[in-house]
Amino acid sequence: MIKLTYENRRQLGYRFMMAPALLLMAAFIVFPAFYAFSLSLTDDALLGFAAQESSFVGLRNFSRLFGDPLFWNSLKVTLIFVIGSAVIGQFVLGFLSALALQRPVRYKPIFNAIICLPNAVPEMVVGFLWISMFASGEYGTLNRFVAWFGVDPQQWLYTFPLLSIIIVNTWRGIAFAMILLTSGLAAIPKDIYEAARVDGATDTQVFWRITVPMMMPTIFLYMFISTVTTFAIFGLVYTLSRGGPANSTEILGIYIYNQSFTAFQLGYGAAVAVVSLVVSMILGIIYVKALKVEV
Amino acid sequence: MVAVVRSSSEDVTVTHHASQRRAYLTLVLISLFCMMPFFWVVLAAFDPKASQFLQIPQGVTLDHFKNIFANESGMRWVLNSVVIVGSATILTLIFAGFGGYALSRTQAWWKRPLLYGIILVRIVPPPALIVPVYKVMLFLNDWINGLINQFTADVEQQQMLSRMFSFIDGYLGLILIHCAMQLPLAIWIMKTFFDAIPKDYEEAAALDGASQWQTVRHVLIPLALPGFAAAGLFAFINAWGDFLMPLMFTSSPELQTLPLGMFRAFLRVDAIDYGFLTALAVIYTLPAVIAFAFARKFLTQTFSGGVKG
Numbered sequence A: 001m002i003k004l005t006y007e008n009r010r011q012l013g014y015r016f017m018m019a020p021a022l023l024l025m026a027a028f029i030v031f032p033a034f035y036a037f038s039l040s041l042t043d044d045a046l047l048g049f050a051a052q053e054s055s056f057v058g059l060r061n062f063s064r065l066f067g068d069p070l071f072w073n074s075l076k077v078t079l080i081f082v083i084g085s086a087v088i089g090q091f092v093l094g095f096l097s098a099l100a101l102q103r104p105v106r107y108k109p110i111f112n113a114i115i116c117l118p119n120a121v122p123e124m125v126v127g128f129l130w131i132s133m134f135a136s137g138e139y140g141t142l143n144r145f146v147a148w149f150g151v152d153p154q155q156w157l158y159t160f161p162l163l164s165i166i167i168v169n170t171w172r173g174i175a176f177a178m179i180l181l182t183s184g185l186a187a188i189p190k191d192i193y194e195a196a197r198v199d200g201a202t203d204t205q206v207f208w209r210i211t212v213p214m215m216m217p218t219i220f221l222y223m224f225i226s227t228v229t230t231f232a233i234f235g236l237v238y239t240l241s242r243g244g245p246a247n248s249t250e251i252l253g254i255y256i257y258n259q260s261f262t263a264f265q266l267g268y269g270a271a272v273a274v275v276s277l278v279v280s281m282i283l284g285i286i287y288v289k290a291l292k293v294e295v
Numbered sequence B: 001m002v003a004v005v006r007s008s009s010e011d012v013t014v015t016h017h018a019s020q021r022r023a024y025l026t027l028v029l030i031s032l033f034c035m036m037p038f039f040w041v042v043l044a045a046f047d048p049k050a051s052q053f054l055q056i057p058q059g060v061t062l063d064h065f066k067n068i069f070a071n072e073s074g075m076r077w078v079l080n081s082v083v084i085v086g087s088a089t090i091l092t093l094i095f096a097g098f099g100g101y102a103l104s105r106t107q108a109w110w111k112r113p114l115l116y117g118i119i120l121v122r123i124v125p126p127p128a129l130i131v132p133v134y135k136v137m138l139f140l141n142d143w144i145n146g147l148i149n150q151f152t153a154d155v156e157q158q159q160m161l162s163r164m165f166s167f168i169d170g171y172l173g174l175i176l177i178h179c180a181m182q183l184p185l186a187i188w189i190m191k192t193f194f195d196a197i198p199k200d201y202e203e204a205a206a207l208d209g210a211s212q213w214q215t216v217r218h219v220l221i222p223l224a225l226p227g228f229a230a231a232g233l234f235a236f237i238n239a240w241g242d243f244l245m246p247l248m249f250t251s252s253p254e255l256q257t258l259p260l261g262m263f264r265a266f267l268r269v270d271a272i273d274y275g276f277l278t279a280l281a282v283i284y285t286l287p288a289v290i291a292f293a294f295a296r297k298f299l300t301q302t303f304s305g306g307v308k309g
Helices: A002-039 A062-067 A069-102 A108-120 A123-133 A141-147 A160-184 A190-198 A205-229 A236-242 A254-260 A268-290 B009-044 B065-068 B072-107 B111-123 B126-151 B155-165 B171-195 B199-207 B212-223 B224-242 B244-249 B258-267 B274-303
Strands: none
Touching: A002 A141, A002 A268, A002 B072, A002 B111, A002 B126, A002 B171, A062 A268, A062 B155, A069 A160, A069 A205, A069 A254, A069 B199, A108 A160, A108 B009, A108 B274, A123 A141, A123 A236, A123 B009, A123 B258, A123 B274, A141 B009, A141 B171, A160 A205, A160 A236, A160 B009, A190 A205, A236 B244, A254 A268, A254 B126, A268 B065, A268 B111, A268 B126, B009 B274, B065 B072, B065 B274, B072 B111, B072 B224, B072 B258, B072 B274, B111 B171, B111 B199, B126 B155, B126 B171, B126 B224, B126 B244, B155 B171, B171 B212, B171 B244, B199 B212, B212 B224, B224 B274, B258 B274
């Protein structure tokens, strides 16, 4: 009898302990995520008549959305941004550094620290640093660098806007890929490599026949996390270009912000947000299922 | 033809040297790429004639740093950031400590749904939430300001309380939204660390006559300290570097934090004080870098989010 009440009291205690965190996440993340769906069915606005009294418009926002070239442009830009920086840029450079750091090189901690540095910098400072790097005119840092190769000064953020933000995000995320892939490399048993060497396998063969297959789970995990985090980027691109010039760097997050708070169309902005939520939830469910996440 | 007569052991050392050189070359090139943007900010922060361009300073000066602390807005941005992010981090640690412990110890039906829920919540992209969160904040803001107006009729007091407790353009709102955004990861980390502490320790303490509070203070918290460190560091780094929430919910200059203050100062194209801004960027970046250096060893644990094997 006493045991039962003690157990009950403990169970009640767990619920109380959970409550504050749950309340905050519910109020500021879960409820808003669902609320986005209902807002996307209204003509809610930040200014004007609809701001006082928004009305239900059914799927009108969505039909407008799918006919809006700016929305498709934003999706395309997001896709190129994610593939260019997370799937290719960060992954290739991160994998190369992880492989190089596997070897008995000297000054390992120094290389490690330098590669990690960009990852620790706040988004706003990243934008600030790279605006100086990309500065136009012959004194811009990048322009002086390419001048060694005989390239004329460029207006990087105007001529190659999308490439520029891909370079910046690649720069920022090498560390993340390197750290995750290093932990994957460390988990490969060393005797497999020795056995392959004894059998006379070359470096290239070892890499493609042993390292890559053994790394597949880690690579998959990396691809998932980096896709999701890159999909959610806002500040990094906003401080660099605010989506411009002419929407060329308007990734989904910035498109939502611009539609909602620059064009004041909250209902329409919410419809874009719904698309973005659905995409990330699909990714999340695939992840939980495919990796058989144990909780 | 030399290669043919070379013994196989020499062959191995040759390829060894070659791949060793390749490793150094890779690391040096990638490191240069990583370091390049920092040269400007570090040099310009001490350069009396700082500009937008990378240049060798004519002299070394600490004036830009002194300026930050003499200049009212610079000091205010730093303090606001410290207060808001600091409070959000502490709040996150308290709530995540309780939540993580409960999630680790309970066997109730809500355990698994909640853990899967937290993974999904971590995947929600913050920019997708801005419109509905803005609405929620607006609602809470009206409510709290109604309360404040009931509480006191003194306009000056109303303004002061409104600054503290408003959800839009007030400290409380920013602290709570940062806290909410950092909670999923923090709870996850705390849960993982509590999982590693055997329940026996608590039971042993209880058998020895320790009260619940004594058990928490002398057994649980000391054992979970690395977990608190990891959770706190990540909450701090993420909230400190966040740009979106301050952009959404601050407008008055008194509430400006570092990211937004710097961003707006930088937008005044005609009058950018590069010395001031680069020095500020250094000050803004240092705490994040130091925290990251400590947090690095915990990093791989946070990626997996419960993936085993």
